[in-house]
Amino acid sequence: MKKVGIIRCQQTEDMCPGTSDFKVAAEGKGGFEHLGPVQIVGFVSCGGCPGKRAVSRAKLMVDRGAEAIVLASCISRGNPIGFACPHLDAIKAAVVRKIGPEIELIEYTH
Numbered sequence: 001m002k003k004v005g006i007i008r009c010q011q012t013e014d015m016c017p018g019t020s021d022f023k024v025a026a027e028g029k030g031g032f033e034h035l036g037p038v039q040i041v042g043f044v045s046c047g048g049c050p051g052k053r054a055v056s057r058a059k060l061m062v063d064r065g066a067e068a069i070v071l072a073s074c075i076s077r078g079n080p081i082g083f084a085c086p087h088l089d090a091i092k093a094a095v096v097r098k099i100g101p102e103i104e105l106i107e108y109t110h
């Protein structure tokens, strides 16, 4: 079973427990369809706008065993409040630069 680390939007964290993220991860659905059921080894926020802490937190999760980093749907799709992150592209680019090309970056959860 692959190990993944999930990064979520800090603004959404106030109101969302992340239930759907855990559900699709356990079932290997949504953004995890190609991996099958995965084990979540970290579930952290971006640290708040503009999301700079996502970079060091992604690296820490890789150091702790994550084989893929996942941006939760609150960041990329605006679930559940309909507000997608305006800094998505910058966060993605900075995270990939930090974790390197061997670690997959998955861009949504559900």
Ligand code: SF4
Pocket: 008, 009, 010, 011, 012, 046, 047, 048, 049, 050, 051, 075, 084, 085, 086, 087, 088
């Ligand atoms: S940077 Fe994006 S993901 Fe992070 S709190 Fe702001 S809107 Fe949410």
